[in-house]
Every structure is written in C-alpha cells, then in structure tokens.
Amino acid sequence: MRTTAVLGSLAVLLLAGTAHADTSAKKIAFSNNYAGNSWRQAMLKSYEIVTKKAVADGIVGASDIFTTADQEVPTQAAQIQNLILQGYDAIVINAASPDALNGAVKQACDAGIVVVSFDGIVTEPCAYRVVVDFKAMGREEVEQMAKFHPEGGNLLEIRGLAGTSIDDEIHAGIAEGVAKHSQFKIVNSVTGNWDQTTAQKAVATVLPSLPEIVGVVTQGGDGYGTAQAFAAAGKPRPTIIMGNRQDELAWWKEQKAKDGYKTWSASIAPGVSSLAFWVAQQVLDGRTDVPHDLLVPYLAFTQEDFEAALPNIPEGSVATTEYTQADAIETIKANIK
Amino acid sequence: MMVLRALLARPWIWSFIGALLVWLAAISFTGGYGAGGMITAALSLAVFMVIVGIGQMFVITLGPGNVDLSLPANIGLASAVAMKVMGGSDAMILVGLVAALTSGMAVGMANYLLIRALRIPPIIATLSSSFIVHSIDIAYGRGLQIKPPPAFADFTNIQFLGIPILAICGVVFAFLAGIALQRMIYGRSVLAIGQNMRAAWLAGIPVERIRFLTYTLSGALGGINGALLAGYFRGASVDIGNEYLLSSIAVVVIGGTSVAGGKANVPGIWGAALFLVLLLTMLNTFGVSAGIRLLLTGLIIVGVITAAGGQKALR
Numbered sequence: 051m052r053t054t055a056v057l058g059s060l061a062v063l064l065l066a067g068t069a070h071a072d073t074s075a076k077k078i079a080f081s082n083n084y085a086g087n088s089w090r091q092a093m094l095k096s097y098e099i100v101t102k103k104a105v106a107d108g109i110v111g112a113s114d115i116f117t118t119a120d121q122e123v124p125t126q127a128a129q130i131q132n133l134i135l136q137g138y139d140a141i142v143i144n145a146a147s148p149d150a151l152n153g154a155v156k157q158a159c160d161a162g163i164v165v166v167s168f169d170g171i172v173t174e175p176c177a178y179r180v181v182v183d184f185k186a187m188g189r190e191e192v193e194q195m196a197k198f199h200p201e202g203g204n205l206l207e208i209r210g211l212a213g214t215s216i217d218d219e220i221h222a223g224i225a226e227g228v229a230k231h232s233q234f235k236i237v238n239s240v241t242g243n244w245d246q247t248t249a250q251k252a253v254a255t256v257l258p259s260l261p262e263i264v265g266v267v268t269q270g271g272d273g274y275g276t277a278q279a280f281a282a283a284g285k286p287r288p289t290i291i292m293g294n295r296q297d298e299l300a301w302w303k304e305q306k307a308k309d310g311y312k313t314w315s316a317s318i319a320p321g322v323s324s325l326a327f328w329v330a331q332q333v334l335d336g337r338t339d340v341p342h343d344l345l346v347p348y349l350a351f352t353q354e355d356f357e358a359a360l361p362n363i364p365e366g367s368v369a370t371t372e373y374t375q376a377d378a379i380e381t382i383k384a385n386i387k
Numbered sequence: 388m389m390v391l392r393a394l395l396a397r398p399w400i401w402s403f404i405g406a407l408l409v410w411l412a413a414i415s416f417t418g419g420y421g422a423g424g425m426i427t428a429a430l431s432l433a434v435f436m437v438i439v440g441i442g443q444m445f446v447i448t449l450g451p452g453n454v455d456l457s458l459p460a461n462i463g464l465a466s467a468v469a470m471k472v473m474g475g476s477d478a479m480i481l482v483g484l485v486a487a488l489t490s491g492m493a494v495g496m497a498n499y500l501l502i503r504a505l506r507i508p509p510i511i512a513t514l515s516s517s518f519i520v521h522s523i524d525i526a527y528g529r530g531l532q533i534k535p536p537p538a539f540a541d542f543t544n545i546q547f548l549g550i551p552i553l554a555i556c557g558v559v560f561a562f563l564a565g566i567a568l569q570r571m572i573y574g575r576s577v578l579a580i581g582q583n584m585r586a587a588w589l590a591g592i593p594v595e596r597i598r599f600l601t602y603t604l605s606g607a608l609g610g611i612n613g614a615l616l617a618g619y620f621r622g623a624s625v626d627i628g629n630e631y632l633l634s635s636i637a638v639v640v641i642g643g644t645s646v647a648g649g650k651a652n653v654p655g656i657w658g659a660a661l662f663l664v665l666l667l668t669m670l671n672t673f674g675v676s677a678g679i680r681l682l683l684t685g686l687i688i689v690g691v692i693t694a695a696g697g698q699k700a701l702r
Contacts, residue, residue: 087625212676247620254428254432258421
C-alpha cells in the first residue's frame with residue numbers, strides 16, 4: 051500500500067517534471083521596436099502579464115523585454131546582436147522590417163537561438179512567424195457589409211501603412227470580398243496608417259469629391275477618425291467597420307444607443323505577443339513539428355458582444371486577449387497540415 | 388497691369404497661385420462637384436500648419452542653421468498634457484490650454500538653453516531635445532488616446548458659412564504675426580539678426596534675448612497647436628504632430644521666406660499651407676496609390692520652390 055503511494059507520487063512528480071523541466075532554465079528575450087501607440091502599449095502589457103506568471107511558475111527561467119524607442123532597423127539589428135551575446139535561448143521579435151533584419155536573425159539562428167516573430171514579421175526562413183489571417187479579416191469585412199447593406203452601394207477603403215504585408219493582405223481580402231459581392235463598388239481608397247489622426251485627415255480631404263457612401267472598410271485604428279471626418283463634413287454617417295479600439299467601440303455604443311447603429315469590429319489582438327512567447331517556449335521544449343508559419347485567427351466583436359467587452363478595455367487602449375500555453379499548443383496543432 | 392505686376396512681384400503670390408491650380412485640377416476631375424467642401428476641409432487642416440509654420444518662420448529667419456526640429460515631439464507632448472489636464476471636463480479647458488502653452492514654452496526654452504549654454508548647433512540641439520520630449524510623452528501618455536472635453540472638441544469644428552472659426556482665428560493670428568514681424572522692434576530685430584548677426588549685435592540689438600524669445604515662441608505655438616489638434620482630432624496621441632516636421636518647414640519655404648534667414652513672409656505661409664492640403668486633396672481625389680502620391684508630392688514641392696526661386700533670380 052505504502053509503496054504504491056510512493057510510486058504514485060513519484061509518477062505524478064515525473065509527469066509534472068516532463069511538462070516543464072526542459073525549459074525551466076531557458077531565457078527568452080523580447081525585442082520590440084516601438085512603444086508609441088495604444089496597440090503597442092497593450093501588446094507590451096499582455097506580454098508582461100503572461101511571461102511574469104510563466105517565470106513565477108518556473109516554466110521558463112527568465113523573460114526580459116527590450117524596446118528601442120524609434121522604428122529604425124539598425125537600432126533593432128544592433129539590439130538583436132546584443133541579445134545573442136547575452137546568451138538568450140529564444141528571441142521573440144516584433145520587427146521593424148520584414149527583410150532588413152534577416153541578417154541579424156540568421157546570426158541568432160546560427161547561434162542556436164529560437165526566433166519567433168509576430169505582427170512585424172521577418173522573412174528569414176529559420177525564424178518562426180505568428181501571423182494573423184488578415185486576408186480572412188478583409189474578406190469578412192465585406193461579408194458583414196453585405197449583411198448590413200444587401201442592396202450594395204459605394205464603399206470607401208482606408209488603407210494601412212503602405213508597403214507592409216498587413217496592408218497588402220487586408221486589401222487583398224477586401225478585393226476578394228468585393229469581387230464576390232459585386233453589388234459593392236470601392237469608389238476611392240485613402241491611406242490612414244492605422245492612426246485616427248491620419249485617417250481623419252485623409253478622409254476629410256477626399257470626402258467632398260465622393261458620391262454617397264454606404265460603408266467604409268478599414269484596417270483598425272482608423273474607424274473613429276473616419277467617423278469624425280464624416281461628422282465634420284456634415285455627411286450622412288455610413289457603416290464604418292471598426293478595429294477594436296476603445297474609442298471606436300465607445301463611439302459605436304453611443305451611436306447604437308442613439309438610433310440602433312449597426313457595424314462590426316475586428317483587429318489583431320495585441321496579446322498575440324503572448325502567443326509568440328508560448329510558441330518560443332514550445333520550440334525550446336523540444337518540439338520539432340512546429341510549422342514556421344503559424345496562422346492565428348483575428349479578434350472580432352459583433353453587435354451582440356461588443357458592449358460586454360468595452361468595460362474591460364482601458365480608456366484610449368485596444369481590446370486584447372492573453373493567450374495561454376494551451377492556446378499555443380492548439381494553434382500549432384491547427385497549423386500542422 | 389501695374390496692379391498685376393505689383394502682385395506678381397510679391398513672393399507669397401506663388402503659393403496662392405499653386406493652391407488655386409491644384410484646387411481647379413481637383414474640381415475639374417470631379418466636374419465641379421464638392422468644390423466648396425474641399426475649401427472647407429483645406430481651411431480646417433491648413434490652420435494647424437499655419438500656427439506651427441509661423442513659429443518655424445521666426446526661427447528660420449534668425450539666420451543660417453536656425454531651425455526647430457522639436458516641433459513634432461513638442462506637439463505630441465502638449466496634446467497629451469492638454470487632454471490630461473482637461474480630463475474631459477469643460478470647466479478645465481482654459482487650464483488645459485495654459486498647461487499646453489506652458490509645456491510648449493518649456494520645450495522652447497530647453498532648446499535655447501541647449502543651443503546657448505552647451506553651444507550645440509540648433510539643428511542638433513532641437514533634434515536631440517525632440518528625442519527626450521518624445522520619450523517623456525511615451526512615459527506620460529502611455530500611448531493612449533485621451534479624449535477632449537465636448538465643448539473644446541465642438542469649438543475646433545464650428546463653421547461659419549463653411550469657414551471654420553479656427554481658420555478665421557488663424558488668419559487674425561497671421562495678421563498679428565505680420566505686424567509683429569514688420570512693424571515691431573521684436574520682428575525687425577529677428578530680421579536684422581538673420582541678415583547679419585554681428586552687425587545686429589554691433590547695432591545694439593539684444594541678439595541672445597531675441598533668439599531666446601524666438602525659440603520660446605516657436606515652442607509655445609507648438610504647444611497650442613498640440614492642444615488644438617487634440618481637440619480637432621478628438622484625442623491626444625504621441626504621433627499627432629509627426630506630420631509637422633516637414634510641413635512646418637515646407638510652408639515657410641514655399642511661402643517665400645528665405646532659408647538663409649533675414650527675409651520672412653507671413654501671408655505666404657497661408658498660401659503654402661492651403662497648397663499642401665489641396666495637393667493632398669487633389670491626389671486623394673484622383674485616387675492614386677500611396678507610393679505615387681508621395682512621389683508626386685515631393686516632385687511638386689520641388690517644382691514650386693524652383694519656380695518661386697527662379698522668379699526671384701529674374702528680378
């Protein structure tokens with residue numbers, strides 16, 4: 051009886067041991083190149099919450115965040131080289147450029163370091179990429195628009211930062227959606243750079259020349275500015291797709307209370323940083339079957355559930371979700387084909 | 388004919404002609420549709436360029452090497468300061484404006500101290516101070532969008548017969564700045580320093596005091612602009628002033644102020660600001676892609692500056 055109990059507890063200990071013994075001494079660094087907007091701040095916060103707990107639980111040995119203030123490639127490249135010298139086992143990275151950091155990333159890989167990029171990804175094949183399915187998001191925007199306006203009409207498109215993969219993907223998704231729902235026509239597109247100020251300015255300049263607009267398809271962080279531009283020009287308010295920012299959802303709530311305004315909201319959750327962390331941990335854990343390109347779903351809110359989420363978003367910030375180790379294992383499984 | 392020639396001799400007329408041409412190009416594309424709306428939108432956006440442009444003009448007029456590169460960071464910080472102090476309450480609007488003004492003046496004074504006490508060239512001093520201010524802003528504002536009080540937000544958007552009140556204030560302000568430049572001792576001193584700093588000093592002009600005042604003025608205008616931008620765009624953010632690094636200098640140069648200093652032009656700033664905004668309007672109306680738009684903006688600005696400069700050489 052006694053031996054079974056001892057053996058049993060030993061077995062439990064062993065089982066528990068195998069779950070996280072392999073990475074408990076590993077050090078993971080986070081290289082981030084910008085902290086100046088609400089999305090990045092939320093991203094850093096999510097990362098900190100999740101990794102602090104992971105360190106306290108003994109899942110990893112250390113997790114440190116390094117942010118360079120500017121968006122410059124050379125600064126971040128130098129930072130990565132420092133992280134290699136400091137002996138980190140993995141680097142989670144939100145990169146300033148998809149290809150200009152490949153040299154530094156290759157050096158890290160050659161030094162046996164696991165590199166996981168997300169949001170701002172790197173194209174170097176040895177690195178892992180956690181990518182949100184932006185194309186699906188663009189497609190879904192038009193799907194939703196078709197629900198609100200089955201009769202179709204003119205759409206205005208707000209583009210993101212030119213030259214980024216994110217802008218290209220969302221745009222491609224929207225183009226696919228419009229091709230499918232031919233009752234819609236994109237009459238113009240302006241650059242909003244995912245920023246309310248830039249979006250408002252761009253929409254204000256183009257609005258006077260536009261015919262009646264039934265809907266605006268956006269990329270996130272530009273919906274509130276768009277709404278303000280329509281209001282300032284005294285034009286009727288179209289259906290504007292939102293991007294999970296607190297000010298956007300608050301505006302939506304205000305309009306909904308006024309006259310039952312309907313729209314849809316979607317964006318990449320800043321907490322995807324924590325998913326990248328868990329992916330790094332899984333690779334360090336010895337998993338060899340992790341695909342280098344991981345597609346994760348975007349975070350969306352509908353007419354029914356956005357008001358429940360609103361109180362949890364700090365004022366001026368963006369909706370997020372923190373990912374768990376189980377989520378990462380689930381994501382990896384879903385991406386193995 | 389005489390009137391026309393006298394008008395063409397004014398360096399500021401070119402920026403207004405440019406603004407008129409791009410506006411005509413835009414409305415001919417839409418067949419006249421939205422012509423008034425474009426003017427309203429252009430006036431509302433141009434006024435922000437005018438405010439910082441005038442500050443930048445005084446600095447540039449001080450002579451070669453003088454420029455304020457800290458404006459974007461200054462505007463960002465002041466927008467956050469104003470919105471935090473106002474805290475969404477209409478009763479605190481004036482306090483918030485004063486806070487933004489103070490924050491801007493502090494940045495301007497710090498710039499001057501770096502230039503004077505540490506003898507750093509202005510271009511380096513204001514650029515490095517902008518990094519410091521930017522970092523303070525990120526730490527202070529945490530990258531959050533803070534909303535303005537409703538009354539302040541409404542004020543930045545009131546229109547009278549399609550003309551924004553803010554633009555009218557901007558015209559009055561530009562008029563006063565013109566008087567300060569041409570008719571007051573301060574403005575004449577700035578011009579004199581820009582023409583020859585040593586001669587100005589020998590003539591008994593308190594050179595350093597004027598430079599101090601000028602950098603502080605530029606900072607103060609940046610601060611006010613930050614507060615107004617946060618009101619107009621319904622929220623402060625770190626990047627709200629980014630655009631005003633290039634555009635504050637561009638409106639000064641396109642407006643006919645000499646980059647070498649000593650020769651300034653206030654009306655031209657309005658013309659240049661309208662030109663830049665209408666140029667964006669035109670390119671957006673044409674629906675050209677982001678890359679082409681930036682390329683054309685650059686080429687057209689170069690063209691206009693060359694045209695305005697060439698006219699001067701003929702005289």
